[in-house]
Amino acid sequence: MLTSGIQIDVFSKDVILIPVNHNNAHWTAAAINFRRKRLESYDSMGMAKEIVFTVSIFTVVQASCTN
Numbered sequence: 001m002l003t004s005g006i007q008i009d010v011f012s013k014d015v016i017l018i019p020v021n022h023n024n025a026h027w028t029a030a031a032i033n034f035r036r037k038r039l040e041s042y043d044s045m046g047m048a049k050e051i052v053f054t055v056s057i058f059t060v061v062q063a064s065c066t067n
Helices: 049-066
Strands: 015-022 026-033 038-042
Touching: none
Parallel strands: none
Antiparallel strands: 015 026, 026 038
16 A cells, blocks of 8 residues: 655656565566656566556556545
8 A cells, every 4th residue: 555645746757667566476567668658567587568567557546546
């Protein structure tokens, strides 16, 4: 759960990194790259990018609905 009172203009950033936890067994990272206008996935174990993006989007939506 995100509990920060700080407001940040995310669209003024070049890249937003999102850590993604997969069932407490593995961490990956997703990135929203505003400069290149694309989503990026980083995983040392080669997990399917679709899984990383699905979990990332769910995390962001869940956090935005609780604030």
